[in-house]
Amino acid sequence: MAIKKRTRIQDVAAKANVSMMTVSRVLNQDAKVSDKTREKVMKVVKELNYRPNVSARRLASSKSFFLGLLYDNPSGSYTSQFLLSALKSCRAKGYHLIVDECSDYNQKTLESLKELIEVSRVDGLILLPPICDNPEILQVIIDANLPFIRIAPDTNLTASPFICMDDYQAAFEVTNRLIEQGHRKIGFIIGHPDQGVSRLRYQGYLDALRSHRINVPPEYIEQGLFDYKSGLDAAMNILSLEDKPTAIFASNDDMAAAVLSAANRFKLDVPEKLSVVGFDDTQLASTIWPHLTTVRQPINEMAALAIDLLSSGKFADLSLANKAQFRHVLDFSIIERESTQDITA
Amino acid sequence: MAIKKRTRIQDVAAKANVSMMTVSRVLNQDAKVSDKTREKVMKVVKELNYRPNVSARRLASSKSFFLGLLYDNPSGSYTSQFLLSALKSCRAKGYHLIVDECSDYNQKTLESLKELIEVSRVDGLILLPPICDNPEILQVIIDANLPFIRIAPDTNLTASPFICMDDYQAAFEVTNRLIEQGHRKIGFIIGHPDQGVSRLRYQGYLDALRSHRINVPPEYIEQGLFDYKSGLDAAMNILSLEDKPTAIFASNDDMAAAVLSAANRFKLDVPEKLSVVGFDDTQLASTIWPHLTTVRQPINEMAALAIDLLSSGKFADLSLANKAQFRHVLDFSIIERESTQDITA
DNA sequence: AAGCGCATTGAGAGCGCTAACAGTAAACTC
DNA sequence: GAGTTTACTGTTAGCGCTCTCAATGCGCTT
Numbered sequence: 029m030a031i032k033k034r035t036r037i038q039d040v041a042a043k044a045n046v047s048m049m050t051v052s053r054v055l056n057q058d059a060k061v062s063d064k065t066r067e068k069v070m071k072v073v074k075e076l077n078y079r080p081n082v083s084a085r086r087l088a089s090s091k092s093f094f095l096g097l098l099y100d101n102p103s104g105s106y107t108s109q110f111l112l113s114a115l116k117s118c119r120a121k122g123y124h125l126i127v128d129e130c131s132d133y134n135q136k137t138l139e140s141l142k143e144l145i146e147v148s149r150v151d152g153l154i155l156l157p158p159i160c161d162n163p164e165i166l167q168v169i170i171d172a173n174l175p176f177i178r179i180a181p182d183t184n185l186t187a188s189p190f191i192c193m194d195d196y197q198a199a200f201e202v203t204n205r206l207i208e209q210g211h212r213k214i215g216f217i218i219g220h221p222d223q224g225v226s227r228l229r230y231q232g233y234l235d236a237l238r239s240h241r242i243n244v245p246p247e248y249i250e251q252g253l254f255d256y257k258s259g260l261d262a263a264m265n266i267l268s269l270e271d272k273p274t275a276i277f278a279s280n281d282d283m284a285a286a287v288l289s290a291a292n293r294f295k296l297d298v299p300e301k302l303s304v305v306g307f308d309d310t311q312l313a314s315t316i317w318p319h320l321t322t323v324r325q326p327i328n329e330m331a332a333l334a335i336d337l338l339s340s341g342k343f344a345d346l347s348l349a350n351k352a353q354f355r356h357v358l359d360f361s362i363i364e365r366e367s368t369q370d371i372t373a
Numbered sequence: 374m375a376i377k378k379r380t381r382i383q384d385v386a387a388k389a390n391v392s393m394m395t396v397s398r399v400l401n402q403d404a405k406v407s408d409k410t411r412e413k414v415m416k417v418v419k420e421l422n423y424r425p426n427v428s429a430r431r432l433a434s435s436k437s438f439f440l441g442l443l444y445d446n447p448s449g450s451y452t453s454q455f456l457l458s459a460l461k462s463c464r465a466k467g468y469h470l471i472v473d474e475c476s477d478y479n480q481k482t483l484e485s486l487k488e489l490i491e492v493s494r495v496d497g498l499i500l501l502p503p504i505c506d507n508p509e510i511l512q513v514i515i516d517a518n519l520p521f522i523r524i525a526p527d528t529n530l531t532a533s534p535f536i537c538m539d540d541y542q543a544a545f546e547v548t549n550r551l552i553e554q555g556h557r558k559i560g561f562i563i564g565h566p567d568q569g570v571s572r573l574r575y576q577g578y579l580d581a582l583r584s585h586r587i588n589v590p591p592e593y594i595e596q597g598l599f600d601y602k603s604g605l606d607a608a609m610n611i612l613s614l615e616d617k618p619t620a621i622f623a624s625n626d627d628m629a630a631a632v633l634s635a636a637n638r639f640k641l642d643v644p645e646k647l648s649v650v651g652f653d654d655t656q657l658a659s660t661i662w663p664h665l666t667t668v669r670q671p672i673n674e675m676a677a678l679a680i681d682l683l684s685s686g687k688f689a690d691l692s693l694a695n696k697a698q699f700r701h702v703l704d705f706s707i708i709e710r711e712s713t714q715d716i717t718a
Numbered sequence: 719a720a721g722c723g724c725a726t727t728g729a730g731a732g733c734g735c736t737a738a739c740a741g742t743a744a745a746c747t748c
Numbered sequence: 749g750a751g752t753t754t755a756c757t758g759t760t761a762g763c764g765c766t767c768t769c770a771a772t773g774c775g776c777t778t
Contacts, residue, residue: 034764047729050726052767056766062725065727080765081432081763083431083432084766087733108453111453112456147379255660286661289634293638293640295638316630317601379734382734382736383734393758429735429736432734432763433735434737
């Protein structure tokens with residue numbers, strides 16, 4: 029069996045009766061080509077199912093068609109889901125993704141980043157939280173004048189385009205949902221005090237209650253650190269109260285999982301005696317039992333958008349870019365599972 | 374500032390006083406080059422920190438320098454950790470990894486696989502469990518005469534090289550460890566009956582007890598399905614017994630986490646009143662509290678070895694390969710955390 | 719009508735590497 | 749010692765694409 033030869037730009041050019049260069053221009057969108065020619069070429073491209081050879085392209089052009097992804101904590105399912113989506117989007121756009129871990133931040137991290145920029149010649153970078161707020165790393169990228177997109181950054185919002193979701197609104201809405209379900213006594217476990225999202229989620233919770241003129245006793249609110257253990261301590265405190273809440277909203281899934289465990293110890297059936305809400309929709313949320321009601325971040329969309337923005341060349345030169353277009357807020361969704369229940373009945 | 378030009382094979386050739394072709398041969402290890410020349414070239418390569426341009430290489434050669442990774446369940450932290458390691462190894466070897474998801478297995482999956490083989494022209498494939506046991510997928514790859522490595526396969530062990538760990542031995546040793554710590558009444562939750570590893574882990578547990586002449590009452594052993602809920606049910610049964618075990622060994626971390634939750638409900642402090650052991654060392658094991666004692670699979674090593682084997686060309690033609698060299702068993706390790714305790718005191 | 723500017727298209731070189739073949743010198747054969 | 753093999757190294761021609769620069773055509777000015 030003869031091996032099918034992949035169609036080349038030549039084949040397209042021949043069939044469309046134009047030069048290779050014209051096809052190249054159509055495909056790269058940037059040059060001036062008459063609409064007529066463009067259509068003609070695109071038609072043939074579709075017919076032949078032509079897809080450019082990335083390696084040839086990379087070799088011939090000044091672009092590398094590589095994008096870099098910098099992340100920090102390799103364990104989070106947030107990171108891995110983002111990675112998977114980014115990989116998929118890159119493949120669809122003919123880019124390759126070079127992934128670099130920056131945990132154990134030190135001098136070597138910066139070296140490695142510089143190598144990524146100078147040797148691998150990435151066309152752009154994506155920074156995941158929390159590395160996206162590291163000033164030294166930002167400086168290196170800015171000095172190289174490389175376009176980059178940050179995901180859910182907390183500071184320096186004018187440094188680069190960024191993609192995030194509305195943590196405040198999500199917390200507001202999910203709290204509202206609990207209120208709709210008849211809950212009036214709703215506990216809250218605050219996230220890590222160093223992270224911006226903790227503040228936003230807390231405020232959303234407070235404002236939702238306030239908008240329904242519900243007062244919260246201060247002992248319903250505990251400080252957590254986003255980890256299971258801190259959530260467990262917080263939940264034990266709240267559930268030891270004489271007048272227990274009928275629902276607890278934890279600022280992330282890990283802490284919500286801990287609430288379930290604490291409820292278990294107090295023999296409070298979830299959701300019959302206690303509704304529990306998390307945040308993030310990590311793996312954990314659908315591992316434990318009952319499955320957690322939680323807020324899902326649009327991770328796939330975030331990844332796709334990041335790749336889109338970088339490959340579009342829209343922000344090719346950040347110093348010239350319109351900072352008003354930096355902010356990209358995506359929609360979240362509330363996932364109702366078995367850990368919450370309507371108690372109006 | 375002038376942009377540093379990346380060193381090319383020409384530069385190396387000039388400095389080493391040989392032709393480009395000789396350098397190429399040294400780098401690709403395959404041709405006959407005298408030891409003297411090889412050393413001379415390698416020295417210059419190191420000096421200039423030369424690394425070949427993957428795209429040029431791919432363009433000029435018949436190899437694509439792409440490897441494919443097929444996985445099945447995107448959520449598992451096993452998968453994502455493997456992916457991360459594989460990505461790293463690939464980068465080090467100048468390969469690129471194309472990742473393809475095969476969940477929701479259907480006709481489209483096979484199409485996508487064929488495209489991976491014919492259009493992307495991957496040089497080899499890595500199959501993660503459980504997709505590595507899918508006969509249709511295997512057939513497509515074998516028909517294409519493409520080298521592939523499977524991770525922890527359960528069937529068809531002569532079809533390809535594979536990498537696994539000794540589940541039996543791990544279960545045996547971790548059970549032994551519990552016995553050393555004074556436990557005599559050890560419960561066990563069996564894994565999903567469809568998976569080979571369940572059998573092996575169960576047998577390891579049984580044999581460890583037998584080697585110490587410890588009898589297990591049948592009610593100490595429950596069938597699980599590898600998920601949290603089944604683990605919870607199993608644990609509730611075991612912990613409802615009049616004569617409770619002092620330790621429970623669950624066949625994976627999800628079920629072990631469920632044991633913790635059940636223990637909580639029975640107000641059995643872990644590890645004081647009950648030791649709990651899991652298997653896999655997933656993210657979950659160090660999320661929940663107390664952190665789980667568990668068995669860690671050498672995922673990073675597995676990934677590195679898989680890339681190594683594929684890039685070495687050792688198994689370039691599977692039909693000619695020595696099937697005796699297919700089996701690669703890597704060492705596991707037992708991670709002792711806070712969920713187990715010595716009770717001999 | 720000649721000259722100019724603009725928009726669009728094409729020709730040829732070359733990106734960095736390797737396959738295939740072509741040398742070259744030493745080693746071996748008889 | 750002439751012919752032949754062996755072991756290594758060099759030369760040439762692309763891989764598929766995009767860059768630079770030149771060419772073409774067309775409307776418009778003077």
